[in-house]
Amino acid sequence: MQAGSLYYHFSSKDEIFDEVxxxxxxxxxxxxxxAVQLLGENATHRxxxxxxxxAHLELLLMKREYYAPASRVLVHAPEPLVSRHREFRHEYGKxxxxxxxxxxxxxxxxxxxxIVPLRMLILGALNWTLEWFDVEHYPIDKFVQQISxxxxxxxxxxxxxxxxxVRRSAR
Amino acid sequence: MQAGSLYYHFSSKDEIFDEVxxxxxxxxxxxxxxAVQLLGENATHRxxxxxxxxAHLELLLMKREYYAPASRVLVHAPEPLVSRHREFRHEYGKxxxxxxxxxxxxxxxxxxxxIVPLRMLILGALNWTLEWFDVEHYPIDKFVQQISxxxxxxxxxxxxxxxxxVRRSAR
Amino acid sequence: MQAGSLYYHFSSKDEIFDEVxxxxxxxxxxxxxxAVQLLGENATHRxxxxxxxxAHLELLLMKREYYAPASRVLVHAPEPLVSRHREFRHEYGKxxxxxxxxxxxxxxxxxxxxIVPLRMLILGALNWTLEWFDVEHYPIDKFVQQISxxxxxxxxxxxxxxxxxVRRSAR
Amino acid sequence: MQAGSLYYHFSSKDEIFDEVxxxxxxxxxxxxxxAVQLLGENATHRxxxxxxxxAHLELLLMKREYYAPASRVLVHAPEPLVSRHREFRHEYGKxxxxxxxxxxxxxxxxxxxxIVPLRMLILGALNWTLEWFDVEHYPIDKFVQQISxxxxxxxxxxxxxxxxxVRRSAR
DNA sequence: CATGAATGAGGGTTCATTCAT
DNA sequence: CATGAATGAACCCTCATTCAT
Numbered sequence: 001m002q003a004g005s006l007y008y009h010f011s012s013k014d015e016i017f018d019e020v021x022x023x024x025x026x027x028x029x030x031x032x033x034x035a036v037q038l039l040g041e042n043a044t045h046r047x048x049x050x051x052x053x054x055a056h057l058e059l060l061l062m063k064r065e066y067y068a069p070a071s072r073v074l075v076h077a078p079e080p081l082v083s084r085h086r087e088f089r090h091e092y093g094k095x096x097x098x099x100x101x102x103x104x105x106x107x108x109x110x111x112x113x114x115i116v117p118l119r120m121l122i123l124g125a126l127n128w129t130l131e132w133f134d135v136e137h138y139p140i141d142k143f144v145q146q147i148s149x150x151x152x153x154x155x156x157x158x159x160x161x162x163x164x165x166v167r168r169s170a171r
Numbered sequence: 172m173q174a175g176s177l178y179y180h181f182s183s184k185d186e187i188f189d190e191v192x193x194x195x196x197x198x199x200x201x202x203x204x205x206a207v208q209l210l211g212e213n214a215t216h217r218x219x220x221x222x223x224x225x226a227h228l229e230l231l232l233m234k235r236e237y238y239a240p241a242s243r244v245l246v247h248a249p250e251p252l253v254s255r256h257r258e259f260r261h262e263y264g265k266x267x268x269x270x271x272x273x274x275x276x277x278x279x280x281x282x283x284x285x286i287v288p289l290r291m292l293i294l295g296a297l298n299w300t301l302e303w304f305d306v307e308h309y310p311i312d313k314f315v316q317q318i319s320x321x322x323x324x325x326x327x328x329x330x331x332x333x334x335x336x337v338r339r340s341a342r
Numbered sequence: 343m344q345a346g347s348l349y350y351h352f353s354s355k356d357e358i359f360d361e362v363x364x365x366x367x368x369x370x371x372x373x374x375x376x377a378v379q380l381l382g383e384n385a386t387h388r389x390x391x392x393x394x395x396x397a398h399l400e401l402l403l404m405k406r407e408y409y410a411p412a413s414r415v416l417v418h419a420p421e422p423l424v425s426r427h428r429e430f431r432h433e434y435g436k437x438x439x440x441x442x443x444x445x446x447x448x449x450x451x452x453x454x455x456x457i458v459p460l461r462m463l464i465l466g467a468l469n470w471t472l473e474w475f476d477v478e479h480y481p482i483d484k485f486v487q488q489i490s491x492x493x494x495x496x497x498x499x500x501x502x503x504x505x506x507x508v509r510r511s512a513r
Numbered sequence: 514m515q516a517g518s519l520y521y522h523f524s525s526k527d528e529i530f531d532e533v534x535x536x537x538x539x540x541x542x543x544x545x546x547x548a549v550q551l552l553g554e555n556a557t558h559r560x561x562x563x564x565x566x567x568a569h570l571e572l573l574l575m576k577r578e579y580y581a582p583a584s585r586v587l588v589h590a591p592e593p594l595v596s597r598h599r600e601f602r603h604e605y606g607k608x609x610x611x612x613x614x615x616x617x618x619x620x621x622x623x624x625x626x627x628i629v630p631l632r633m634l635i636l637g638a639l640n641w642t643l644e645w646f647d648v649e650h651y652p653i654d655k656f657v658q659q660i661s662x663x664x665x666x667x668x669x670x671x672x673x674x675x676x677x678x679v680r681r682s683a684r
Numbered sequence: 685c686a687t688g689a690a691t692g693a694g695g696g697t698t699c700a701t702t703c704a705t
Numbered sequence: 706c707a708t709g710a711a712t713g714a715a716c717c718c719t720c721a722t723t724c725a726t
Contacts, residue, residue: 004708004709006700012700013699013700013701072243108327108328109326109327110326110328111328112320117314117317118317118321120296120299120303120304121317121318121322122296124295124296124300124302125293125295127295128295128296128298131242133291143288146284146285147292149284150284150288151321151326152326153325154321154325154326154327155280156217156281157280157282158281172690173691173692174716174717174718175693175719175720176689176690178717178719180689184716184718343711343712344712345696345697345713346697346698346711346713347710347711349697349699350710354696354697355695355697388669410588414588417581450669450670451670452670455668456659459656459660459663460659460663460668462641462642463638463663463664465641466637466642466644467634467635467638468637469637469641470633470640471633473584473637473640475633485630488630492626492634492667493634494669496663496664496665496667497626497631497664497667498665498667499622499623515687517724518685520722520723520724521685522685525721525722
């Protein structure tokens with residue numbers, strides 16, 4: 001296909017951006033929602049969240065050629081498009097917030113944990129994989145499991161000598 | 172300053188990239204190392220790690236105008252430059268690995284936790300803030316504290332009913 | 343036509359150089375070959391050579407706007423292109439050498455005359471016209487005739503008193 | 514020396530051109546005049562002309578790094594400079610014309626030969642060497658001798674069967 | 685006298701876009 | 706629908722020139 005031919009289907013590059021970006025966002029949203037739904041009602045909330053992580057990460061890394069540029073390119077798009085995209089992201093964020101809130105309500109996540117920062121922590125860790133994760137040499141599942149373990153169970157050693165005891169200095 | 176003026180100081184756009192990218196990397200490395208060192212010997216490992224998070228995040232977000240484009244631009248740089256940059260990242264990664272390993276040796280992080288994925292989780296969460304964090308409306312410290320709490324202590328509710336026990340049927 | 347438009351047809355300035363230079367060379371080669379061929383079999387070798395001179399000179403000077411820059415520009419072209427061009431020149435040189443050799447074999451040029459320097463003498467004289475010849479004020483034919491007379495018959499006075507004998511004082 | 518430093522000595526690039534081009538012209542003029550003069554009064558006119566050819570060619574090819582660009586660059590210079598340079602060339606041309614005319618007056622060159630075209634023929638052949646002559650593999654003297662032989666004695670075979678006899682067709 | 689630094693015009697090139705076919 | 710061709714703005718870069726020191 002020649003460059004000029006695009007303009008029969010789209011009226012500008014930004015319109016293509018729009019199409020492409022929202023498709024990407026929609027795909028990830030749908031895949032994650034679908035994967036979680038497939039788990040059925042009997043899964044624990046933690047299982048659902050791990051399932052969401054896995055679905056998100058898999059799509060991201062399997063379609064890396066698509067998602068890596070897309071995330072870089074968004075910033076150059078014109079404002080109306082960026083807003084629309086933020087909408088989508090926001091919708092998608094709500095999906096995660098629901099997952100996390102449900103877990104919290106069910107007692108699988110502590111009350112003191114704030115949902116939004118937790119969501120950003122998780123999605124940040126997941127999205128950043130585009131910059132470094134090597135699918136060839138490390139299984140996606142394993143990384144998901146490690147995030148889950150760290151985030152849910154915590155990295156801290158079992159409560160022997162409380163690290164707290166030392167002085168809590170510096171700003 | 173006019174576009175042409177740059178070429179007195181640099182011989183090509185890529186050389187500017189190189190300078191800019193490596194300066195950015197060096198600055199962050201130095202700032203984090205320096206901040207941790209200032210803590211002194213009496214700090215717990217967790218405190219050192221929180222301090223590193225804070226230093227990293229502060230530089231990233233205070234010089235956002237610099238770091239946001241830089242992270243997007245790297246991919247367009249010519250290979251030799253990208254390699255050099257990976258070196259720097261690697262060096263910086265080792266700084267974090269040392270912090271985390273020391274914590275693990277000191278018993279502040281569980282033996283089962285793998286250091287590299289943990290580092291990637293933390294740095295991913297930190298770096299991704301460039302995409303969403305709003306310095307005006309939320310204090311950096313607080314986000315650092317939340318990451319730390321989640322990552323160290325875990326998001327899981329206190330060990331009353333083990334989440335695992337819930338498992339019944341699953342899909 | 344705008345500058346940018348060229349890049350639909352060529353991928354770089356050097357490619358344009360290449361096209362332009364080789365077309366120029368090809369045209370001159372073809373025109374000269376064709377003109378000589380049109381002369382038919384009955385022409386003397388001298389006539390053929392004069393005809394080649396005329397064809398060469400006419401194209402050069404009628405398309406001066408093209409050939410004058412082209413000859414200046416070649417030196418700035420990248421090596422592979424320069425080599426290719428030397429090939430063409432070499433081919434063209436062989437055309438002249440054939441004309442001259444045939445004349446020599448037929449006894450129209452003395453045995454002692456070396457063909458290559460003779461060719462370079464003639465082509466040098468012809469090509470240098472780009473620097474000075476004024477088509478408006480002097481007929482091309484006449485210059486060709488003068489070159490021919492000089493080169494074939496020699497500028498020397500008829501062999502009455504051998505030039506050597508003249509040696510007296512002079513200046 | 515830095516680029517800017519030139520502007521203490523010259524006020525523009527064209528002024529440097531001017532200096533450089535006229536120096537080049539002057540040098541060649543002087544060298545040729547001097548060489549001919551050194552020959553003394555007893556030389557034949559042909560010897561003087563050969564000597565001029567040799568001096569011209571030697572300077573041109575020994576200082577090729579200078580003369581080759583100079584001849585290409587002249588055309589890009591501003592009009593006043595080009596005019597001045599034409600003056601110099603003209604002066605130099607007169608030197609040659611004198612040599613040739615003297616030879617003609619002395620009977621060493623036939624009356625029918627026109628001096629100016631002859632001069633242009635000779636200088637064209639000499640100057641064009643910048644484009645092809647390989648000093649490493651061929652002696653300058655020998656080429657001079659060959660030009661001289663061709664131009665003075667003519668390339669034509671001794672008058673046996675007059676080439677003329679054939680029909681003088683075409684054109 | 686020389687240099688370091690800046691400037692701005694212009695050249696080579698890319699790229700989003702347009703348009704006739 | 707698609708293509709070949711052209712456009713013009715913008716980018717990277719060079720180079721003649723200027724100027725303060």
